Amino acid sequence: MGAFLTVSELSRRDAAARVQALAETGTDPGYVGDGEPPGSPEDLVNDVRDSGTRQLTARDLIGLWGWKRRTSDVTDLVDQHLAGLGLRVDPHFTDVQLDGLVTVSAEGSTGLGEGIRDQDRGDDQQAPPNADGPRDRDLTWRIGNLPFVREVVTxxxxxxxxxxxxxxxxxxxxxxxxxxxxxxxxxxxxxx
Incomplete structure (x- = not known):
């Protein structure tokens, strides 16, 4: 549930409905957007093209390009790749914890998947970076960014x-x- 407080609202990832289903049936139905992440950036484009949006965790999103950490270089590269593919992410994948959900959708002015078609044709041109430049991002490492540790050595x-x-x-x-x-x-x- 991701709650750190003694009393907290069960609002993330359909938690309240899932707890109720667990109490009634003994089975967790999962949450909207739960499922296997796309296998590649091209699969992500296809998912967005087919469904309009695609939810996945920030960890799974950067993992599409082989990254596990959100350094400033990785963030800029993933932003450029997403822009080249005609995709945008809300909230931005640096604004949530690594296991937090983001929604990927088509960028309004860019043709969805243009970057993939350019790669398929073998063009040497790269997609232009975001004209606005990198947005202000909080790249601070927090406890929530770290993988869950089951045993702490002390x-x-x-x-x-x-x-x-x-x-x-x-x-x-x-x-x-x-x-x-x-x-x-x-x-x-x-x-x-």
Whole structure:
């Protein structure tokens, strides 16, 4: 459900209807837009052409071009590719968490799929970048951008420093959380 608060509205991804269906039938019906992501940018264009829009996660969208992280370079490249294909994304894929949904639709003034036809003809011309230039984006890394971690490796305040070094080397960690006897975060051990 993605809720971090004690009391929160179940509004994302049809959560309220899904919880009700789970209570009544024991089965999660999924949410609108749930399903396998397109296999390629060309498949995305076909989906938008057939249905008018296509929902997918920001992670799946950038994954169409082989990316897993939203660096500024990746964001600009994906924006250029989308513009070249005649597609736009709402909300922008940097405005949501990686597993947040975005809706891809046809750009009003550009012919849908022009970039794909240009590639098929073998033209050496690239699609022009967005005339407005890159839009202001928040590229800050947040906890929500990280994949879900099932087990956090920690050390206790009373442990010897050598007990922190071993897991840091084994897992390639640059730092390790230090917790008290109640597993409350009290600090961090770093190589520095």
């Amino acid at each position: 050390v206790r305040m009373s442990d010897a420093l050598s007990q922190a070094i071993t897991p840091m080397i084994e897992h390639g960690f640059s730092q390790l959380p230090v917790v008290d006897h109640n597993d409350v975060l009290r600090g961090v051990v770093t190589w520095d």
